Amino acid sequence: MDLVGSLYPKALVVMRLTVLLLFVSFIQVRAVTMAHRITIDQGNAPLGSMLKEIRQQSGYDLFHDGNLVSRSPKVMANLSNAPVAQALASYNVLHHELEKTKSENISIQPIEGVVRDSLGRALAGVSVVNRSRGGSTSTDISGRFRLEAEFGDTLVLSSMGYLRQELRLGQQTQLDIVLLAEQAQLEAIVVTALGIKQSVKALTYNVQEFKAEEITRNKDANFVNSLTGKIAGVTINSSSSGIGGATRVVMRGTKSIAGNNNALYVVDGIPIPNTNAGAANGPFEGVVSGEGISSFNPEDIESITALTGPSATALYGNQGANGVLLVNTKKGTSGKIKVSLSHSSDFFSPFVMPRFQNTYGQANPQEYASWGARLPQASNYSPREFFQTGFNVFNSASISGGTERSQTLFSAGANNAEGLIRNNTFNRYNFYLRHNSQLTDRLTADFSAMYVRLDDNNMVAQGQYQNPIVPVYLFPPGDDFRKYRVFSRYDPNRLISTQFWPYQDQGLGMQNPYWISDAQTRVNTIDRYMMSATANYKLSSWLNITGRVRIDNSIAHNETKRPAGTWGLFASEFGYYLTGKTSSKNTYLDLIASAQHQFSDRFSLRANVGASYQDDLVDGLGAGGNLLRLANFYSVEENTDNPATQNYSRTQLQSTFATTQFGYENWLFMDLTGRYEWPSQLPKEFATSSSYFYPSIGVSGVISDKWNISKEAISFAKVRFSYAEVGNPPRFGIANPVFSLVDDSFRPAPFADYRPERTRSYEAGIELRFLQDRLTLNATAYQSNTTNQLLEQPLLGSSIYTVFFYNAGDIRNRGIEASLSHHGKFNQLDWTSGLVFSLNRNRVMRLSDGFINPATSEPYENEQRLVGGLGDFQNVLTVGGTMADFYISQVLREDNQGNLWVNPMDRSIAQVTIPRRYVGSAMPDFNLGWNNQFSYKGVDLSFLIDARVGGIGVSYTQSMMDAFGVSEQSALDRDNGGVMVYGSLYPDVQGYYNTLGLGTSGMAGYYIYSATNVRLREVALGYNLPTAWFDDKGPAIRLSLTGRNLFMFYNKSPFDPESTSSTGTYDQGVDYFRQPSYRSLGFSIRAQF
Structure with a gap:
């Protein structure tokens, strides 16, 4: 004492x-x-x-x-x-x-601990040094470390972006340490538009941030797919083309009738071009490719931020009209050299497929349809045997290090994959270098370079032509499928091997499926080079200037070969050859002056003023066609009948912008943003103005800081309101049309008053945190109206022009996006749970608005507009409806009593044409995602369940299977003696399905399915090997088992409603021999040295 x-x-x-x-x-x-x-x-x-x-x-x-x-x-x-x-x-x-x-006679012993941030998230790469007796280590992926020390030793923990912390050890051997953010980041900081960092507390709009773990836990060749079900207000649809395909990302609903509706991708604050064309080549040949964002290695990504509303993206002007995904890449770290190695392997099988019959065969061996008698014994044929086990293998390595003033990171990655269909391959090789340097006390520099080599082979999304799934699904179970695996036979007359397929094309362009997958090739190869540099100069304590430049160039080669023996619809008797090369050059420059000043204890100001320049050039040249003289001699110069074609486009966007944030007593904030744009798509000769202004204003208040709210009940409360306007100029070539004197099918009339589409958006939100921030609720209600839609109208009555473009129409989107998250710790068990909810109501408010036809001087009065669809399933815009409304016009004929009409002469039935009948919208009523992570003593488990509720889709695949008698239902009806129609049994099963089915010629209304589905989308089980196993000197190693699309809790459609054959606006929900989505199981290993 x-x-x-x-x-x-x-x-x-x-x-x-x-x-x-x-x-x-x-x-x-x-x-x-x-x-x-x-x-x-x-x-x-x-x-x-x-x-x-x-x-x-x-x-x-x-x-x-x-x-x-x-x-x-x-x-x-x-x-x-x-x-x-x-x-x-x-x-x-x-x-x-x-x-x-305390006693100082305590022996040296191993000290173990875990380091987290203020939100309870594990921090990897934190340096832990025993200052008293030497020795150091760093935390592994799960934030854990092990170091020898004794009572009274001082541990020093440091990591970039966090306050350095010193701890004197007591008698504890198990430590749980929290690192606090640096003073500039004491209140959470998030990267927003143009790479500007802002306090989350002061934001006047909704921002959702995700760490790299969300996209590397269950890897996909296109990392955007890994965000499905995790972002409120965002709909993500993966491509049915398989590995490496483009992804459709729509934020807060579709807004543009004729323009693009996909989100903008921004990497390190700079927009990147999306090289994907947007859609498949139509219903008959669904050949697709990847997109610009799929070039990136997910291991090079540090975090992703979703800006879903125009208020958040106003600084990007027209490019950000559909929302933005901000991708922030990794930087080098200071201190000792760190090496990271990772490997993952996933194996695929078909997830959702139609149901087939194997009990009825053909009426005769020459027929392909299976309307014959019952087989003596059930066939063992299953279309699944055509599909192989696909795989996706990632290998990545990185090395980083440096001093406090200079850091460097270099990484290399390889992604090799093969899809369910033979010879559908995807290969990507990434090399990435980034260097950050503090050149002087005032000047910093950031340089990065990336090279990507990418090739994909035989990608098919869906369609009737060049699609091996058509003959596989319709194959008669009474025949032996194995004999067609040898897809060619030697022709002694021609002295070459030609296709073996005795069934001909069945009027569908059908071929041997192995001929399509093995003999024919479609190869796309891309070499992409990206370099960027950023310099920041601090003029004073309150003012700095940042300049950035990025050059993004790519060269794409494509080649299609169809050998002799291919059916005449697709090649001559000698074959077919097509080759092309497309060069894309994107240059971006900007200069931003940033100022911040605290005028007093009450008032603060943050301001950014700048200008940007962007130039996009695409130059393509293609040549090829049917071979003329020599079989399988693939040469453009000597052997094709089509001249070369060139595709050229160049657009520029110049802009100035400014954003200002006023703060009052660090609880009330107001944002003002303005942007002027000069898009090259609006030349002065064809537009009222060649420049346009987009403003936004937002207000937020942290009421928990202003009023004395009990922290026990509500630890944080914030409200926000914002208004913004953004636009979307006409696509290239509309305002200043160029047409051919030879091909006069498309001759647009000139129009001198083109304007960009304009989206006006309002939103209000609230953020509440309870239980000392363990429970967080974030909700936003919004409404946007997009006017000045670019509409295309046939110009009847004109002898010179064929079409006319004009601005009219209004599309409204109204909805709610919300997230509820919880983080708790129960002894040594950590549990993080997050629920996201998205609801959007899309509505066509106006269309032509009585616009005057320049040829007839009469107003357009069309209240409906056909924009897409397939066969009888037509996507029609109607005032009062949605942009994904579908109508049919073919139904079974009924008698006067409303019963099925049966021809009294031959007992046949018939279809009749009726006025368009509304059958539903492909848009969901709402989406839900529930993400959970559990961690206990180095073992962690995560899973994601998501649901899409509402909407419809049509399956022409099922229609064609019924017509060919290979569907399970066609067999059940034969077993039951007929089909139940309007409560009565109709005995002619073949006649019934031949009338209903026949694919795009049939009646789509009988093949409409609910798109509601609930699935277990992701599961991952991981284990961090104890560092003690390696005497604290070895690597930090993590092992994981992963799964994706493991099973459906609920799904009534014969296809996956969440996959898409097109990243475009229309034809969503249409299945026409779509490639099945994947179920995957795999493992991964990660090591850090």
Whole structure:
């Protein structure tokens, strides 16, 4: 007691909150931000009661030596609204003195711990140094470390972006440490438009941020697919073309009738061109390719931020009209050299397929349809045997290191995959270099370079032609499918091998499926080079200037070969050859001046002013056609009948912009943004104005900081409101049309008043945090109206022009996006759970608006507009409907009593044409995603369940299978003696399905299915090997088992409603021999040195 009593005067010097936090050996923060403040007014109270009071007000768990606390004198505290961070930075003085009273004769022992951020997330790569006796290590992927130390040693923990922390060890051997963000990041910071960093607290719009783990846990060749079901307000559809295909990403509904509706991708603050054309080649030949964003290696990505609304994307002007996905790539780290290695292998099988019959065969061997008698024994043929086990293999390596003033990262990655269909391959090789340097105290530089080599082979999304799935699905089970695997036979007359397929093309362009997959090739190869440089100069403590430049060039080669023996619809008797080359050049420049100033304790200002320039050039040349003289001699110069064709386009976008944020007492904020644009698609000769202005305004208030709200109930409360306008200029070549004098099928009339589409958006949101930030609710309600739609109208009555483009129409989107997340710790079990909800109501408010036909001087009065569809399933825009409304016009004929009409002469039935009848919308009513992560002693489990509720789709695949008698239902009806129609049994099953089916010639209304589905989308089980296994000197190793699309909880359609054959706006929900989606199982291993 004498020793402790002698220290009492020293305690009086630093007693305040510092005294209350003495003896703290470490602090665990459960999803708490450092915005907490503490008010205590107690005198001469036991230290234990003080610690309890701190814990109740702040939500911190305070760990201390109970013996010293019980022996300590009473303390005093008189604090009003004091920040916790201030106390944490100063408690060490008395702590250091009291620790000397403990025994110093404790032997060296291993200390283990885990390091987290203030939200409870594990921090990898944190440097841990024993300053007292030497030795160091770093945290592994799960934030864990192991280091030898003894009582009284001081550990120093540091990581870029976080406050350096020193801990004096007590008798604990298990540590749970929280690193606090740097002062500039004390309140969470997020990267927003143009790479501008802002405080989450001050944002006036909704932002959703995701760490790299969300896209590397279950890897996809196109990492965007890994975000499905995780972002509120966003619909993501993967391509049915298979590995590496383009992804459809729509935020807050489709807005443009004729323009693009996909989100913009931005990498490190700079927009990148999307090289995907958007859609398959139509219903008959669904050949597709990848897109620009799929070139990136997911291992090079640090984080992804979703900006779903125009208020968040206003600084991008017309490019950000459909929302933005911000991709932030990794940087090098300071300190010792770090090496990271990763490998993952996934294996695929078909996920959702139609049901087939194997009990009825052909009427005769020459027929392909299966309307014959029951087979003596059931066939063992299954279309699944055509599909192989696909695989997707990732290998990646990176090395980083540097000093505090200069850091470098280099990585290399390889992605090799093969789809379900033979010779459908995807290969991508990435090389990435990034260097950051603090050149002077005022000047910093950031340089990066990336090279990508990508090739894909035989991608098919869906369609009737060049699609091996057509003959596979319609194959008669009475025949032996195996004999067609040898797809060619030697022709002694021609002295070459030609296709073996005795069934001819069946009027569908059908061929031997192995001939399509093995003999014919479609290869796309892309070489992409991307270089960027950023310089930032700090003119003063409140002003800096940033300049950026990026050059993104790619050269794409494509080649199609169809050998002799291919059916005449697709090649001559000698074959077919097509080759092409497309060069894309994208240049981006911007210059931004950024200022921030605190005028007083009440007022603050942040402002950014800048200008940008973007130039996009596409130059393509293609040649080829049917071979003329020599079989299988693939040469353009000597052997094809079509001249070369050239495709050229160039667009420029010049802009100036400014954004200002005013702050009042650090709780009330107002954003003002403006952007002027000069798009080259609007030349002065064909537009009222060649420049347009897009404004936005937003207000947010952190009411929990302004009013005295009980922290026990609500730890954080914020409301926000915003308004924004953005636009979308006409596509290239519309405002200044060029047409051929030879081919006069498309001759647009000139129009002198083109304007960009304009989207006006309102949104209001709220963010609430409960239970010391363990539970967070974020909800946004929005409405947008997109006017000045670019509409195309046939120009009847004109002898010169064929079509006319004009601005009219209004599309409204109204909806709610919300997320609810929870993070809790129960002893050593961590549980993080997140629920996202998206609801959007799309509505066509106006179409032609009575626009005057320039040829007839009469107004257009069409209240309906056919924009897409297939066969009888027509996508029609109607005032009052949605942009995905479908109509039919073919139904079975009925008699006067509403029963099925049967011809009394031959007992046949018939279809009749009726006025268009609405059958539903392909848009969902709402989407849900539930993501969970559990972690316990180095083992973690995560899973994602998502649901799409509402909407319809049509399956022409099922229609054709019924018509050919190979569907399961056609066999069941034959077993039952007929088909139940309108409550009566119709015995002619073949006649019934031949009338209904026949694919695009049939009646789509009988093949419409609900698109509602609920699935287990992702599962991952991981284990972090203890570092003690390697004597604390080996690598940090993580092993994982992964699965994707494991099973459906609910699905009534014969295809996957979430896959798409097109990234375009229309024809969603149409299945016409679509490639099945994938179910995958795999494993991964990751090591860090």
